[in-house]
Amino acid sequence: MDIVEQIVSGNVRATARLLRDIDDEIPSARAILKELYPHTGKAYVIGFTGSPGVGKSTLVDQLATRFRKEDLTVGILAVDPTSPFTGGAILGDRIRMQRHFLDPGVFIRSLATRGHFGGLTKSTNDMVNVLDAMGKDVILVETVGVGQDEVEIANSAHTTVLVTIPGMGDEIQAIKAGIMEIGNIFVVNKADREGSRKTIRELRNLIELGAKRRNGDDWEPPIVETEAVKSRGMEDLHEAIRNHRSFLLSTHTEKWREVLEKRARIQLMEALREEAFRTILARMEKDGNSFDLMVDQIVEKQSDPYTLVQEIIAKEMG
Amino acid sequence: MDIVEQIVSGNVRATARLLRDIDDEIPSARAILKELYPHTGKAYVIGFTGSPGVGKSTLVDQLATRFRKEDLTVGILAVDPTSPFTGGAILGDRIRMQRHFLDPGVFIRSLATRGHFGGLTKSTNDMVNVLDAMGKDVILVETVGVGQDEVEIANSAHTTVLVTIPGMGDEIQAIKAGIMEIGNIFVVNKADREGSRKTIRELRNLIELGAKRRNGDDWEPPIVETEAVKSRGMEDLHEAIRNHRSFLLSTHTEKWREVLEKRARIQLMEALREEAFRTILARMEKDGNSFDLMVDQIVEKQSDPYTLVQEIIAKEMG
Numbered sequence: 001m002d003i004v005e006q007i008v009s010g011n012v013r014a015t016a017r018l019l020r021d022i023d024d025e026i027p028s029a030r031a032i033l034k035e036l037y038p039h040t041g042k043a044y045v046i047g048f049t050g051s052p053g054v055g056k057s058t059l060v061d062q063l064a065t066r067f068r069k070e071d072l073t074v075g076i077l078a079v080d081p082t083s084p085f086t087g088g089a090i091l092g093d094r095i096r097m098q099r100h101f102l103d104p105g106v107f108i109r110s111l112a113t114r115g116h117f118g119g120l121t122k123s124t125n126d127m128v129n130v131l132d133a134m135g136k137d138v139i140l141v142e143t144v145g146v147g148q149d150e151v152e153i154a155n156s157a158h159t160t161v162l163v164t165i166p167g168m169g170d171e172i173q174a175i176k177a178g179i180m181e182i183g184n185i186f187v188v189n190k191a192d193r194e195g196s197r198k199t200i201r202e203l204r205n206l207i208e209l210g211a212k213r214r215n216g217d218d219w220e221p222p223i224v225e226t227e228a229v230k231s232r233g234m235e236d237l238h239e240a241i242r243n244h245r246s247f248l249l250s251t252h253t254e255k256w257r258e259v260l261e262k263r264a265r266i267q268l269m270e271a272l273r274e275e276a277f278r279t280i281l282a283r284m285e286k287d288g289n290s291f292d293l294m295v296d297q298i299v300e301k302q303s304d305p306y307t308l309v310q311e312i313i314a315k316e317m318g
Numbered sequence: 319m320d321i322v323e324q325i326v327s328g329n330v331r332a333t334a335r336l337l338r339d340i341d342d343e344i345p346s347a348r349a350i351l352k353e354l355y356p357h358t359g360k361a362y363v364i365g366f367t368g369s370p371g372v373g374k375s376t377l378v379d380q381l382a383t384r385f386r387k388e389d390l391t392v393g394i395l396a397v398d399p400t401s402p403f404t405g406g407a408i409l410g411d412r413i414r415m416q417r418h419f420l421d422p423g424v425f426i427r428s429l430a431t432r433g434h435f436g437g438l439t440k441s442t443n444d445m446v447n448v449l450d451a452m453g454k455d456v457i458l459v460e461t462v463g464v465g466q467d468e469v470e471i472a473n474s475a476h477t478t479v480l481v482t483i484p485g486m487g488d489e490i491q492a493i494k495a496g497i498m499e500i501g502n503i504f505v506v507n508k509a510d511r512e513g514s515r516k517t518i519r520e521l522r523n524l525i526e527l528g529a530k531r532r533n534g535d536d537w538e539p540p541i542v543e544t545e546a547v548k549s550r551g552m553e554d555l556h557e558a559i560r561n562h563r564s565f566l567l568s569t570h571t572e573k574w575r576e577v578l579e580k581r582a583r584i585q586l587m588e589a590l591r592e593e594a595f596r597t598i599l600a601r602m603e604k605d606g607n608s609f610d611l612m613v614d615q616i617v618e619k620q621s622d623p624y625t626l627v628q629e630i631i632a633k634e635m636g
Contacts, residue, residue, distance in 0.1 A: 030624060037622035051369045257617070264616035267623040268609070275627045276594040279635055291586070298582035299575070304355035305585040306348060309593045317597055317635050 004035045010135050012107065019109050022126050033126055036133040043075070043132035045139045045263075046241060047157030049182075054163045055189040058228035059237070060140045064106055066238050067138050075131030075139040076100075078110040079124055107136060125156055125267045156266045158259055159244045161237070163187045164203075166195035183221055185240045191225035191233065200225065219247050219255075283316040322353045328453050330425065337427055340444050351444055357451035361393070364559060365459045365475030367500075372481045373507040376546035377555070378458045379418070384556050385456050386423055393449030393457040394418075396428040397442055425454060443474055443585050474584045476577055477562045479555070481505045482521075484513035501539055503558045509543035509551065518543065537565050537573075601634040 006014035021029040046063075048056045057078065064074045100106040109127065124141065131139050141157060162183035186203050188196060203223050210221075222240045226233030248255045284291070289312065297303040324332035339347040364381075366374045375396065382392045418424040427445065442459065449457050459475060480501035504521050506514060521541050528539075540558045544551030566573045602609070607630065615621040 034622060034624035037624060038619065041619065051371075053369075260617045261613050264613045264623070265609070268612060268616065268626060271623045271627045272598065272630060273591070273595045275631055276598050276635065277591045279631055280590065280594050291583070294586055295579050295582045298586065299578045301356065301359065304352060305582070305589045306352035306355060308586060309589045312590060313593055313597055317594065 003032055007032075007036060007130065007134050008039050012104070015107065015130060015134050016109070018130055019127055022123055022130070029126075033129065036130060039133035040129045041132065043128075043136050043139045044159075044245060045128055045132075045141065045157045047141045047143065047160040048163055049143045049160065050163035050187075054165045055228050056142050056163050059161075059163060059187065059189060059226065060142050061100070062228050062231055062234045063140060063237065063241075064100060066234055068103065068105055071105075072137040073105045073135065074100075074107070075128075075134070075136035076106065076108040076142070077124065077127055077131065077139065078108075078142045107131060107134065125270060128156070129267075156263050158248065158263075159184050159241050161185045161187055161241070163189055164199065165190040166193040166199045184219060184244050185237070186221055186223045187226055187233075187237060188223060189226045189228055192227055196225070219244060280312065280316050284312065287315070289315070321350055325350075325354060325448065325452050326357050330422070333425065333448060333452050334427070336448055337445055340441055340448070347444075351447065354448060354451040358447045359450065361446075361450035361454050361457045362477075362563060363446055363450075363457045363459065363475045365461065365478040366481055367461045367478065368481035368505075372483045373546050374460050374481050377479075377481060377505065377507060377544065377552075378460050380546050380549055380552045381458060381555065381559075382418060382424055384552055386421065389423075390455040391423045391453065392418075392425070393446075393452070393454035394424065394426040394460070395442065395445055395449065395457065396426075396460045425449060425452065443588060446474070447585075474581050476566065476581075477502050477559050479503045479505055479559070481507055482517065483508045484511040484517045502537060502562050503555070504539055504541045505544055505551075505555060506541060507544045507546055510545055514543070537562065598630065598634050602630065605634070607633070 001009070003014050003018065007018060018029060018032055022033070048060055050056055060076060060078075064076060067074050100108060109131075124143075128139055128141065160182050162185070164187070166188065186207075188199050188203070190196075200223055207221055207223070222243075224233055224236045224240050226237060228234070248259055283289075294303070294308050297308070298305060319327070321332050321336065325336060336347060336350055340351070366378055368374050378394060378396075382394060385392050418426060427449075442461075446457055446459065478500050480503070482504070484506065504525075506517050506521070508514075518541055525539055525541070540561075542551055542555045542558050544555060546552070566577055601607075612621070612626050615626065616623060
């Protein structure tokens, strides 16, 4: 069996190897991704985003358990160096997460690539595709923060869950300013904490404000209160996700098609951006066009990045 | 006077116009950036990164006041939709920040671009260059979160300040996992809060762990306790920044050169990545190569992103 067949039949070892190759940017991985692509499109992708400390991993962990009860297989991608799924947390959390490691119906992988120039969004999309081709029914993607990468990752999910906790007023502002439109479901985790009512009220106001821009056919994001460590609210969250999925699939709107188009566009744009850059770097190397030399020229003020880039483009894309 | 001369002589209106053009990706902005570049390299760039709610804006606000006392001019770039500098906060904050708006020695601008594909890092570097060319002595860059964009923005600063608050254990884990190496100074803000000693102890342990990898010549990040809203700790932070600058400039190491090379490399790579993508998109448009059509092909499963990208590269970069 070749690697594509192995992955499609759910082989964990082959899948893990491909994901590592993607992370390491091994060129052969792309040929495999291409062959895997026809096997994608069956998984339901759910993104979780929010600041460190709001409890995204615990929510994902609990939801994975919930989906397993329905006998759905689950893929988890943690784009977060702090994720307990990858050992970036205190021991108790790690042990708790490990119950899934014994379950063949759950595949967990983290993406902690740092220091690369871009490529995080691209890798995430590729890895979602791999878990999809591998046959996972549900893919849970955990991302940290409210940065641009996170927004793009969220855009490539079918349902995006924005997670916050009471008492983070600035988070509410972030939601207001930029990421309101990407949240399909809002979770107030650690809802037993002081300030919970206020946070929910603020979110509700934002949703009502947004309602003026939405038309009647649009989805109104629900607010779900949870205490993930106690499993409280998980049924509500599960139901909210199911409702959003039903909404997308409902026949009287074009929502499902819109989501598919949005995902396709992001994957195409990101793959193109990455490949164009890679192609130029490869040509530069072949031509002996040295980056180090150019960096020196900039530092010595003999040239500037704008001029050098024009020269590179003219030469390598001529 | 042309626009380059106007900006170099500190004209606020011309500068604001150029920054807007950069944000809107107006092609003519690049020619101006190129001409401005020889006027850059004088400013000292300080990056502030940390989650929403840790008080970065207040720190930046207070530090700006501190630098003004030395008669240094200040540029502030907030890469953060929640920043009070740009109205994304409660009224009291906004009024407090506005004292700087009356001071011609301070230039404030926010970058809240969302939904673009990449380009945030690139724009930030370009905007730092503009404020540098405009003659600002110190440039304070505020970024939110711990995403990849933030890491790269931090990499393009001379001094990077990582801001946290007591009781965010997951943040400490984030610092441990990925961003320890980019922090030159750690700030525990809201240090009057419960858990402050514990947070400082955890940070100290991380710094000691890191010390084993550092050699004797290396900088040991200090931990500064602040209560920015009360101006407490600002002298310590100011001193820590001055110390780090002196360390970089000290003659017995190559640190300053290293920082300049790192900044030059990031600017070159990001500018190249952006320009290669832009060039391809322009050629596609010229050739009537339709993105929408390709998106449809992906959605209909007639093709896949990997194959389409190969075709585009072959055609447009042939």
